[in-house]
Amino acid sequence: MQKKIGLYFGTFNPVHMGHLAIANHMVEFSDLDEVWMVVTPLNPLKKKRTLLEDHHRLEMVYLATEDYDHIQPSNIEFGLPQPNYTVNTLAHLEEKYPEYNFALIMGEDNLNTLHKWKNHEVILERFEVFVYPRITSAVLKDEFQNHPKITKLDAPIMEISSTFIRNAVKNGKRITPLLPHKVWEYIDEMNFYKL
Structure with missing residues (x-):
């Protein structure tokens, strides 16, 4: 039987x-064998001052996931043409x-877009989509209601945001x-987000 990999982009x-709580929940409470946390590369046309370089964000995902056997970091998009779809x-x-x-793994808010x-x-048509809940007032579009490829999981609602952490x-x-812990040490040592 083929190994089933959930792709969690961010x-x-x-x-x-x-992020880790969601990835772990997906592995433990769905039929996914692994979750790959796919680090989205910096779009050179939309360079944001607050967005760290690709290799730093990938390193933090490595540090965050090294104790989880079924959660892996992925840089698969780094070598693909930009903008990437x-x-x-x-x-x-x-x-x-x-x-x-x-x-695919996505938040309920992303499903609506x-x-x-x-x-x-x-x-x-070709891929299953696993959806975790987010606090949102948006009503799910009809085409996504009861769709055979979309599975909504009763995962914990995580309202921690990277923006909140940076601020x-x-x-x-x-x-x-x-x-x-190792991610905090890396951020502190590198003086990230302090300016």
Whole structure:
């Protein structure tokens, strides 16, 4: 039987305990065998001052996941043409790893914008989508209600945001419980987010 990999995309700027809780929940409470945390590369055309360079964000995901056997960091998008589209990444992964079966992991808020994604019909035709809850007032679009490829999981609602963490670090707040220990050490040592 093919190994089933859940792809959890994000800038992970920085990766935090909320990300890990969701990834771990997906492995433990779904039929996914592994979760790959796919670090989204910096779009050179949309360079944000607060977005750390790709290799720093990838390093933090490595540090955060090294104690989890079924959660892996991935830099698969780093070598793909920019701007990158999920449908292209999925095609690339299928070609590179024919022995795996891939699925997408996304928040409920992202599901409502899925219809705007490039070739979203192809994604839904070929891949399962695992959805974790977010606090949102948006009503789910009809086309995604009871869709056979969409599974909504009763995961814990995580309202920790990377933006909150960056602002807290900048303001000198102690937020160590929100970050894996080694990630906090890396941020502190590198003086990230302080300016």
